[in-house]
Amino acid sequence: MIRKYIVERRSWILLFIILQLLILVCAYVDSTIPLRSMIYLFYLSSIIFIIHFVIRYHKETRFIRSLEERDISLDTTSMAEPESPFEKVIEKSMTNQAELLKHAAMNNRMILEHEKDELLSWIHEVKTPLTAMRLMIDRIQDEGMKTHLTYEWLRIHLLLDQQLHQRRIPFIENDIYIENTDLETIIFDEIKTLQSWCIQKGIGFDIQLDEPKALSDAKWLSFIIRQILTNAVKYSPPSDIVIKSYQRNQQTILEIIDNGRGIDPKDLPRIFDKGFTSTTMHQDSAATGMGLYLAQKAAQSLLIRVHVKSELGAGTAFTLTFPQRNAFVRITSM
Known part of the structure; x- marks a missing residue:
């Protein structure tokens, strides 16, 4: 933990050290500045910095250490204590429910496929008498009656055709x-x-x-x-x-x-x-x-x-x- 803290604060530590060394160098080069006083000042400021660093370290890392201790205790508890009967019942219930939903979805899909096949079969079956009806309409002599019947026949034909293509649309890629x-x-x-x-x-x-x-x-x-x-x-x-x-x-x-x-x-x-x-x-x-x-x-x-x-x-x-x-x-x- 202390190593991580020092690494995260390394820029501030380096800045402090560089400033202190700069003061000593200036005192050594400039004869008007008493070197012994600067060394004494360096000593005091270093002690104050170390005390401040220790205090801040404990204060800033207290919460992180508590989280790590909590994680360790939770891991130890989960390894030491077996799964409770209530948790077993809940897990088993959820597993059974998932299986039931999966089974129901498969059944619904099969029912829809069956209904679609039955509807397509019914449409094809209806087309046979519809074709026969058209042949019978063509033999009608009364033009007015023939026109009206042909129109109604066409409406049925177009509706059936629309239903047929509506059922085929989801599988159009297989049919083009x-x-x-x-x-x-x-x-x-x-x-x-x-x-x-x-x-x-x-x-x-x-x-x-x-x-x-x-x-x-x-x-x-x-x-x-x-x-x-x-x-x-x-x-x-x-x-x-x-x-x-x-x-x-x-x-x-x-x-x-x-x-x-x-x-x-x-x-x-x-x-x-x-x-x-x-x-x-x-x-x-x-x-x-x-x-x-x-x-x-x-x-x-x-x-x-x-x-x-x-x-x-x-x-x-x-x-x-x-x-x-x-x-x-x-x-x-x-």
């Missing part, structure tokens, strides 16, 4: 295959699916695909475009929806522009939030608030940047910026 996809094929297939709805609402399409290819996964890109087109058709009056693609900075850009009701500026930051519908049209019970959320989730996995520009009452423009090939090379090499 990046390639140069044909934008024209994907877009025309999605428009064909919405054809009866578009005819009913008087909506057309102005398509300008200057860049026909995009680096993405065809299945999930179709899902993203489907969600955007569904919203565009749903909320647009009779008009044309503009779809165009082009190259910019060696990246493919896809724009989908409608003339619908638009999005309120205060809603724009929240349109990709799970379950968010609208603050201006809050009475719209048909909206689920899941379409754009799932589309954004899929876009993030495909490294697609989605930008939305909208004006209330004047329409909405969705811009999809596809990644360059080296972006996927960096991801796969990590």
